[in-house]
Amino acid sequence: MSETLKKIKRIGVITSGGDCSGMNPCIRSVVRTSISKGIKVFGFKRGYQGILDNDFLTLDSNHSVSNILQRGGTFLQSARCLAFKTDEGLKKGLDNLIDLELDGLIVIGGDGSLTGAHKIHLAGFPTIGVPASIDNDLYGTSMSLGVDTALNAIMNSVDTIRDTASSHERAFIIEVMGRNCGYLALTSAIASGAEAAIIPEVPYDLDRISRSLVRRFKEGKTNSIIILAEGAGSAKEFGQKIREKTGIEIRETVLGHIQRGGSPTSFDRIFASKLGRNAVIALEEGKSGEMIALKDDKYVTVPLDLVLSKQRPLSPQLLDLAVLLES
Ligand code: ADP
Numbered sequence: 015m016s017e018t019l020k021k022i023k024r025i026g027v028i029t030s031g032g033d034c035s036g037m038n039p040c041i042r043s044v045v046r047t048s049i050s051k052g053i054k055v056f057g058f059k060r061g062y063q064g065i066l067d068n069d070f071l072t073l074d075s076n077h078s079v080s081n082i083l084q085r086g087g088t089f090l091q092s093a094r095c096l097a098f099k100t101d102e103g104l105k106k107g108l109d110n111l112i113d114l115e116l117d118g119l120i121v122i123g124g125d126g127s128l129t130g131a132h133k134i135h136l137a138g139f140p141t142i143g144v145p146a147s148i149d150n151d152l153y154g155t156s157m158s159l160g161v162d163t164a165l166n167a168i169m170n171s172v173d174t175i176r177d178t179a180s181s182h183e184r185a186f187i188i189e190v191m192g193r194n195c196g197y198l199a200l201t202s203a204i205a206s207g208a209e210a211a212i213i214p215e216v217p218y219d220l221d222r223i224s225r226s227l228v229r230r231f232k233e234g235k236t237n238s239i240i241i242l243a244e245g246a247g248s249a250k251e252f253g254q255k256i257r258e259k260t261g262i263e264i265r266e267t268v269l270g271h272i273q274r275g276g277s278p279t280s281f282d283r284i285f286a287s288k289l290g291r292n293a294v295i296a297l298e299e300g301k302s303g304e305m306i307a308l309k310d311d312k313y314v315t316v317p318l319d320l321v322l323s324k325q326r327p328l329s330p331q332l333l334d335l336a337v338l339l340e341s
């Protein structure tokens with residue numbers, strides 16, 4: 015072991031907030047990396063709730079994380095724990111972590127979970143974040159865990175819907191997740207050949223979309239797919255507007271939580287494994303208040319205060335590509 019590494023013996027790990035596929039392989043990697051370094055891992059159940067309740071599993075053998083690599087969701091489970099947002103909740107959580115004599119905590123989750131992680135760090139307890147949210151809305155990393163699996167789930171669903179859309183010569187409005195971020199809608203539109211993506215970052219032009227829908231059907235297209243990010247409106251409302259403008263037969267599908275489950279893709283399994291390993295190493299290196307991030311194909315750490323203070327910009331190249339490929 016290099017002299018710069020801190021001797022840590024016991025760490026905690028949680029999965030928190032909206033779950034995603036890839037959390038299980040990430041926990042597995044945290045545990046197996048730790049075991050290889052003689053570190054004992056405490057896996058708290060249901061995110062911050064488990065820290066408050068002292069509800070944890072000791073993950074002290076390779077076997078304790080066997081057979082979870084291929085499973086979606088998180089075997090530690092997740093929760094929205096409102097009590098942790100309060101000063102009393104934070105204090106109780108810190109007391110519990112200290113009583114267990116933990117040397118650090120790894121938080122796997124989205125922006126809310128990482129906000130909690132940042133507070134723990136500011137209170138003086140070593141904490142490292144792992145970006146995990148299908149929305150891909152975290153600043154500082156080109157990718158978050160679970161995005162690739164969600165994207166594949168959307169793509170497969172759109173392919174399926176296109177079959178019936180063609181048979182009936184219909185247009186479908188497919189609503190995908192993305193509270194404030196159009197990444198999933200934009201990339202799934204490219205991956206599934208949708209005619210348009212409606213995203214919160216870019217105002218849409220209803221007249222233009224309606225005109226091109228009508229033109230495409232006149233030219234002989236048998237179906238049309240428009241992907242709408244939930245943050246840009248609801249499929250029902252948008253579908254009604256298009257119906258009124260065009261007279262085309264429209265159906266709406268809200269994909270919902272289909273996007274958040276399922277066996278992680280090979281990308282997410284490998285990505286999760288690298289994130290987990292790097293999170294343990296970051297704690298060993300004495301880092302805290304940082305998030306493991308993928309930047310230019312390299313794993314780096316980015317300060318959580320930076321991650322949480324900025325909005326992830328949507329790539330202009332992705333936007334251009336989506337527009338270019340609209341038929
Ligand atoms: P996500 O991590 O997917 O964005 P949430 O926003 O629901 O999901 O946050 C998950 C959990 O993180 C919350 O239920 C809470 O326990 C914790 N959390 C969120 N915001 C804060 C905050 N401001 N302070 C402390 N903890 C927070």
Ligand code: F6P
Binds near residue numbers: 033191
């Ligand atoms: O943060 C991920 C996300 O999937 C959002 O896109 C969505 O709005 C939200 O979680 C829904 O989460 P839940 O149904 O668990 O409250």
